[in-house]
Amino acid sequence: MTSIARDLPAAPRADREAVAARQARARRRLLGRGLLYAAAVLLALWVLFPIYLITITAFSPRDAVYDYPKQLIPGTFSAETMRFFVDAEGVLGALWNSVLVAVVTLIFSTLIGAPAGYALARFAFRGRDAFRLIVLSTRAFPIVILSIPLAVSFIEWGIYDTVWSVALMHTALALPFTVLITSSIFISVPRDLEEAALTLGCTPATAFVKVVLPLALPGLAAASIFTFVLSWNEVFAAVILTLRERTLPALVLAALNQSPVPFRLAAGWFMLAPSLIFIFVIRRYLLGLWGRVSR
Amino acid sequence: MVPRDSDSFFRSRRASRRAVLRAGAGVAGAAALGGFRATAGTAAPSSLQGGGSIVFLSTQLTPVEEAEAMRNEILKDFQGEVEFIAEEIGPFNDRVTAEAQAGKGTIGVLGGQHGDFSALAKQGVLTDLSDLATELQDRGFIPQYLELGRLGSQQLNYIPWMQATYIMAARRDALEFLPEGVDEAALQTSLTYDQLGMWAKNINDAQGQKFGLPAGEKGLLHRFLQGYGYPSFTGGVNTTFKSEDAVAMWSWLKDVWQYTNPQSVSYSQMSEPLLSGEVSLAWDHTARLIDALRQNAEDFVTFPAPRGPKGLGFMPVVAGLAIPKTAPDPAAARSLIEYLTRPEVQATTLREVSFFPAIEAELPADLPAGTQLEATAVQGTTGAEGALPSLLPVGLGDQGGAYNKVFLDSFQSIVLDGNDIQQVLDQQAVNLQAVLDATQASCWSPDPASEGVCKVG
Known part of the structure; x- marks a missing residue:
């Protein structure tokens, strides 16, 4: 614009050029936006299309599953395979166990992980970096070689084959991430606010509960999605530590590998749906609050 | 019935x-x-x-x-x-x-x-x-x-x-490609490996590669080799591992592989490829075929595995x-x-x-119809003239996996990589002997009983 101001006589031409430039910019922006949307749609399809296929085949009659080429719009609806799967012994119980385990894991890992994350974020102490690393290194330990000793210990303690044993194991698996995620969340909460609260009469505890926690909640929600999904999908520990009180992935693992395709799809959908619902519920909450923290 | x-x-x-x-x-x-x-x-x-x-x-x-x-x-x-x-x-x-x-x-x-x-x-x-x-x-x-x-x-x-x-299953629409001199009744009693190969070729000429074997990671191809191919062509397994008859068996398989659906290397069981029509002729474990037979019994025929020069090997x-x-x-x-x-x-x-x-x-x-189809083929197998049952190895213990690997490696090298059959068998025979030595296993049926450790021949 400065060039236009300096070069007055040429104004009408410059104006036209400016208009053209603006139009070009607008076109470019439109194009850019179009590309962005196209990429977003592509990415969304990449995730949604398989989910869509699983859903329609899970609710198709058995022989339609083998049709080739696949029908994109399902011809007939049938909940028969799904009903057989859901009615099969242990499925509903396993669903309930999975929810219980995930919730208990969520509570345990937040109760233990969030304070650790807070300490890492707020206090400088000797060995902080080492602690960070050690926390992560537990994830590098292959759980396979632990399976038998773990099962033996849990049998001896009398919590083998219960929701508690799996929840404890999942807490141990989720903790490294909970600690690291929450610590970065607490770092992003301005320390000034906490100090202001302290000068205005809060104790450290009430400052944490009334000021830090509300600001950190969206981040904690994000961490909880992570924990929930981890626990929901975890198969190995669940298979080893339960026998009758199976979680859903543990129950379907054995059944799915050898079952005909219609059952695999039905079970796949059945596993997918609850975690999608959970993510949708948490996500709304997450977006509602996210803005406040990041601004 | x-x-x-x-x-x-x-x-x-x-x-x-x-x-x-x-x-x-x-x-x-x-x-x-x-x-x-x-x-x-x-x-x-x-x-x-x-x-x-x-x-x-x-x-x-x-x-x-x-x-x-x-x-x-x-x-x-x-x-x-x-x-x-x-x-x-x-x-x-x-x-x-x-x-x-x-x-x-x-x-x-x-x-x-x-x-x-x-x-x-x-x-x-x-x-x-x-x-x-x-x-x-x-x-x-x-x-x-x-x-x-x-x-x-x-x-x-x-x-x-x-x-x-293990039995064979075919889609009914593949029956029109049966080689000359073989009809549905003959399938039950006298199908040979050569005729099976010809059949696969006929199907291939008309419709493409539609023969199928469970050669995937979780498939049971090694049982086909141990219990079907080897005994039928050579009359033994370990004692005839690198014999001339064994070379004939492998060349048969190499030949038939041209008419085999290349997806076979990913199949763990044949029921789904048969149902979807990707494959119209297959060999597999009865438990891994039953789903197709239960679902569409009228679309399929079942029959015993074919017979080779030394009889009808089965496991x-x-x-x-x-x-x-x-x-x-x-x-x-x-x-x-x-x-x-x-x-x-x-x-x-x-x-x-x-x-x-x-x-x-x-x-x-x-x-039920699907089970009856299997029962017919199973009875046809066990009641066949010259049936050669192979029992699972008794003495191999935890070396079972290593034993199977010898057969699968040979398959990989001969059929998929196209290496010289006799050379591969000579190499693999050393590995096979090592497995047998490690377990001190003596020979089992259909190999003749051995004094001491079974010797690879």
């Missing part, structure tokens, strides 16, 4: 092997069914009575429908509560081992394939069931299966539970029932085994999940 009196299940021509694979004593169908009625009311021997809930952990019948059939139909009349839990072999072993180490268990009965018990038997965590076998003598367990249950030791680690084998598979030493109520566990091996329960097992009896019994008449 009422079983024909001469058509007893798993009847083999050779007297020495007849006992292995027969499940009928040649009794007329009506009499046999009468026998079922008579035994239906038999009470369990008093020593076998127990109660309480029994946890029954099994690597067999894991698919949802089969597990449900086990719970709702097969276990229906058992006096007592059973929790049937299906499990993959890995966790199955870990769990039983963990319970043994903790000295405290919840599992009452274990169900698995012959090979599934080898690791557990080696650790000594299974109860000796010799006395139970004696008590249940009148069930008529197939004696060689009892022998297999010892896994090369003195102890009887499992009681035979049920058996299966029966046996599953057994064991009791871990940590079983909370051994008496109840024994009563469950007693129940599952009753003739009428064995018949229900066949009807519901298409696994054949491990005792000498006539097949029931009222089989």
Whole structure:
């Protein structure tokens, strides 16, 4: 614009050029936006299309599953395979166990992980970096070689084959991430606010509960999605530590590998749906609050 | 179908092997069914009575429908509560081992394939069931299966539970491409490997590569080589591994591979490719074909595996029932085994999940269409002229995987990579001998019995 101001006589031409430039910019922006949307749609399809296929085949009659080429719009609806799967012994119980385990894991890992994350974020102490690393290194330990000793210990303690044993194991698996995620969340909460609260009469505890926690909640929600999904999908520990009180992935693992395709799809959908619902519920909450923290 | 009196299940021509694979004593169908009625009311021997809930952990019948059939139909009349839990072999072993180490268990009965018990038997965590076998003598367990249950030791680690084998299946629309001189009846009695190859070629010329073998990671191609290809072409397995006849077998396979759906290297079972029409002619385990046959029995024909120059090689598979030493109520566990091996329960097992009896019994008449298709092919196999049964290796223990690898590596090298057959076999023969030396295994059928370790030839 400065060039236009300096070069007055040429104004009408410059104006036209400016208009053209603006139009070009607008076109470019439109194009850019179009590309962005196209990429977003592509990415969304990449995730949604398989989910869509699983859903329609899970609710198709058995022989339609083998049709080739696949029908994109399902011809007939049938909940028969799904009903057989859901009615099969242990499925509903396993669903309930999975929810219980995930919730208990969520509570345990937040109760233990969030304070650790807070300490890492707020206090400088000797060995902080080492602690960070050690926390992560537990994830590098292959759980396979632990399976038998773990099962033996849990049998001896009398919590083998219960929701508690799996929840404890999942807490141990989720903790490294909970600690690291929450610590970065607490770092992003301005320390000034906490100090202001302290000068205005809060104790450290009430400052944490009334000021830090509300600001950190969206981040904690994000961490909880992570924990929930981890626990929901975890198969190995669940298979080893339960026998009758199976979680859903543990129950379907054995059944799915050898079952005909219609059952695999039905079970796949059945596993997918609850975690999608959970993510949708948490996500709304997450977006509602996210803005406040990041601004 | 009422079983024909001469058509007893798993009847083999050779007297020495007849006992292995027969499940009928040649009794007329009506009499046999009468026998079922008579035994239906038999009470369990008093020593076998127990109660309480029994946890029954099994690597067999894991698919949802089969597990449900086990719970709702097969276990229906058992006096007592059973929790049937299906499990993959890995966790199955870990769990039983963990319970043994903790000295405290919840599992009452274990169900698995012959090979599934080898690791557990080696650790000594299974109860000796010799006395139970004696008590249940009148069930008529197939004696060689009892022998297999010892896994090369003195102890009887499992009681035979049920058996299966491998057959061929084809889509009906592939029948029009049968080679000259072969019709549907001939399929059941006299199909040769050469004719099978010609058939695959004819289908290929008209419709593309539609022959299928389960050569995927979890497929059972090694059993095709060990129990079908080798015995049929060479009359042996280990003693004829690199012989001229073996070269002929491999060239046959290499030739047929041109007409084979290349997806075969990803198939773990043939039921789905057959259903979807990707494949119209296939060989596989009965349990891995049954889904297609159950779903669309009228679309398929089944028939015995083909015969080669040395006969019709085939391989029966046996599953057994064991009791871990940590079983909370051994008496109840024994009563469950007693129940599952009753003739009428064995018949229900066949009807519901298409696994054949491990005792000498006539097949029931009222089989579902898919199971009947399998039963026909199985009877055709075992009753065939020149049937050559291969038992699973008894003495290999935990070297079973290494043994299979020799065959799969040879397949990879010869058929997929196109290397010289004799050269590959000479190399692999060294590996095979190493496996046999490591386990000190002597030769097993169809190789002639050996003094000491089996020598690869």
